[in-house]
Amino acid sequence: xxxxxxxxxxxxxxxxxxxxxxxxxxxxxxxxxxxxxxxxxxxxxxxxxxxxxxxxxxxxxxxxxxxxxxxxxxxxxxxxxxxxxxxxxxxxxxxxxxxxxxxxxxxxxxxxxxxxxxxxxxxxxxxxxxxxxxxxxxxxxxxxxxxxxxxxxxxxxxxxxxxxxxxxxxxxxxxxxxxxxxxxxxxxxxxxxxxxxxxxxxxxxxxxxxxxxxxxxxxxxxxxxxxxxxxxxxxxxxxxxxxxxxxxxxxxxxxxxxxxxxxxxxxxxxxxxxxxxxxxxxxxxxxxxxxxxxxxxxxxxxxxxxxxxxxxxxxxxxxxxxxxxxxxxxxxxxxxxxxxxxxxxxxxxxxxxxxxxxxxxxxxxxxxxxxxxxxxxxxxxxxxxxxxxxx
Numbered sequence: 001x002x003x004x005x006x007x008x009x010x011x012x013x014x015x016x017x018x019x020x021x022x023x024x025x026x027x028x029x030x031x032x033x034x035x036x037x038x039x040x041x042x043x044x045x046x047x048x049x050x051x052x053x054x055x056x057x058x059x060x061x062x063x064x065x066x067x068x069x070x071x072x073x074x075x076x077x078x079x080x081x082x083x084x085x086x087x088x089x090x091x092x093x094x095x096x097x098x099x100x101x102x103x104x105x106x107x108x109x110x111x112x113x114x115x116x117x118x119x120x121x122x123x124x125x126x127x128x129x130x131x132x133x134x135x136x137x138x139x140x141x142x143x144x145x146x147x148x149x150x151x152x153x154x155x156x157x158x159x160x161x162x163x164x165x166x167x168x169x170x171x172x173x174x175x176x177x178x179x180x181x182x183x184x185x186x187x188x189x190x191x192x193x194x195x196x197x198x199x200x201x202x203x204x205x206x207x208x209x210x211x212x213x214x215x216x217x218x219x220x221x222x223x224x225x226x227x228x229x230x231x232x233x234x235x236x237x238x239x240x241x242x243x244x245x246x247x248x249x250x251x252x253x254x255x256x257x258x259x260x261x262x263x264x265x266x267x268x269x270x271x272x273x274x275x276x277x278x279x280x281x282x283x284x285x286x287x288x289x290x291x292x293x294x295x296x297x298x299x300x301x302x303x304x305x306x307x308x309x310x311x312x313x314x315x316x317x318x319x320x321x322x323x324x325x326x327x328x329x330x331x332x333x334x335x336x337x338x339x340x341x342x343x344x345x346x347x348x349x350x351x352x353x354x355x356x357x358x359x360x361x362x363x364x365x366x367x368x369x370x371x372x373x374x375x376x377x378x379x380x381x382x383x384x385x386x387x388x389x390x391x
Contacts, residue, residue, distance in 0.1 A: 001029035003330060004042075006049040009033030013222060016144045017249055018050060024139075024323035029330065036070050040077055046330045047078065048088045052111050056104050071107055078114050086116040086333035091125055094246050117333035119326075121247045124267050132336060136325045138247055140317035141256035148226055150233035150257055156189040158293070159235035159259075161228060162250040164197040164206060164220075169241040173288065174209040174216055176241075180290040184298045193218045194231045232257050237300050241288045245269060255280060255312045262296045264288075276312035279303030 003025070007018055010033065022031045032044060034055075039047070056071055058064040078085055089112075100108075118133040127133050158177065164170050170193060177191045193216070197203030203220050210216040223231065232238060238254040238261045245251075245264055254261050255276060263269045265283035273281035282299055284292045 001046065001330060001334075002032060002044040003029045003046040003048055004032045004034065004039060004044040006034050006047070006052060006055060008035065015249065016141060017139065020139055020141075020144060020319055021323070021326065024319045025326060029327065036074075039074050040070070044085065045334060046086045046088055048090070048330075049111070050090050051092065052089070053100060053104065053108060056100060056107065068103065068107065071111075075107070075110050075114065082114070083337055086330065086337050087111075087114050088117050088119060088329060088333050089115045090119040090121070091127060092121065092247050094125070094244070116336055117329060119329055122268050122271070125246065132332065134325070134329050134332070136322055136329065137316050138249065138252055139319045139322045140314040141249075141253045142314065143319065145225065145229055145257060148229045150229050152233070153236045153259065154190070154234045155236055156183045156187050156297075157234050157236050158189065158191045158297075159194070159231055159238050160192070160240065161194045161223070161231055161238070161254075162240075164193075164195045164202055166198075166202055167243045169243050169288065170195075170202075171205045171209040173239060173241045174206065175212070176288050176290055176293060177216065178213040180293050184294060184301065189215060191216045192231060192234070194223055194228070196220065196222050228253075229257060232259055235259050237262055237282075237297055239288075239293070239296075251281075252314075252317065255314065258311050260300050262293070275316060276314065279305060280312040 005018070005022060007014060009019075009022060009031070022033075025031050029046070032038060032042070038044075055074075056064065056067050058067050078087060112128055113130060115128075115131050117131050118127040120127065120133060120135045121138045123135050125135075160170055160173055162168070174191065174193070177189070180189060183189050191213075193206060193210070197206065197220055206218055206220070210218045219231075232254055235254070238250075238259050240248060240250055240254075240261060240263050242248070242264060245266065246268060248263070251261050251263060251269075251272065260280050260282060262282045262284065265285040269281060269283050273283065279300070282296045284296070286292070
């Protein structure tokens with residue numbers, strides 16, 4: 001089986017989740033990195049898309065226009081090969097973080113219609129009821145950081161890391177932290193913000209907010225794995241104050257490095273808290289305030305494991321099982337494509353009992369049978385335009 005993925009392979013900035021998935025799938029199926037030439041001309045059985053809207057966006061308006069033309073050509077190929085190529089779509093978010101033009105939204109709707117099978121990262125994600133859906137958990141990052149030095153945590157150090165977008169609430173975190181004079185025991189606090197801003201405007205907003213408190217230190221830009229491990233390792237608490245959190249690679253990355261997290265409360269984060277065990281996932285159900293930060297730090301210290309080598313339980317996030325589940329999903333998608341269509345019902349007036357039955361001139365009377373589609377879970381549409389550094 002040949003699987004074309006919607007991202008190029010071999011780039012240092014590619015989301016580690018995508019790289020780990022591709023590496024774990026090999027050697028069977030054969031995973032092909034994305035290029036437009038390959039997508040439009042080469043042979044493959046499955047097209048696996050993550051954040052398909054990223055395929056529509058170029059670095060200039062002219063390149064974005066060219067990509068829309070190429071995307072239309074891809075849709076045409078997928079339609080013509082709808083019995084040979086399965087389209088598998090992983091839904092990472094409830095909706096796109098960047099709302100495109102009406103033309104782009106229409107193209108993505110057509111891509112949704114071409115989808116043969118949806119993959120969700122948790123059971124609460126809604127999807128269009130146009131194709132089967134399977135849930136495969138987001139994998140951890142423990143193997144990714146094997147051999148990378150992780151320093152000891154610094155008392156009172158709060159850390160935000162990852163891609164900085166408006167919905168992630170980073171300026172608000174800085175302003176909230178500035179209203180917190182000291183830690184639970186009157187000890188000194190510090191806040192470190194590390195990440196690539198999605199735009200010049202949001203980067204400037206973060207820097208401006210940081211000028212209000214000299215305990216806040218900001219490093220904007222892409223961080224290497226070693227730098228990221230060092231920043232997360234020094235955290236006493238990782239704070240991810242997203243206004244909307246559905247699937248967070250950043251949360252799993254922090255947990256993979258055995259650092260507790262503070263996240264908004266919802267069905268997904270509460271389930272994650274139960275999954276990994278007590279003391280690792282701390283949630284808040286209102287807006288983030290100084291009191292929430294102080295209470296979270298207090299809980300972290302009260303629930304800190306006595307064993308310095310204690311780790312959250314990420315058994316369900318092991319990559320071999322996740323890769324096996326993806327292989328089965330590809331096979332299921334291909335079976336769905338190649339399943340023969342049900343025969344059309346015979347019109348009542350044309351169906352007669354064989355001659356000699358005693359009812360040769362009487363139409364057959366019987367109950368009609370209905371061919372129904374399989375039960376399909378629901379799962380919404382959306383994806384980040386760029387993979388998050390820990391999503």
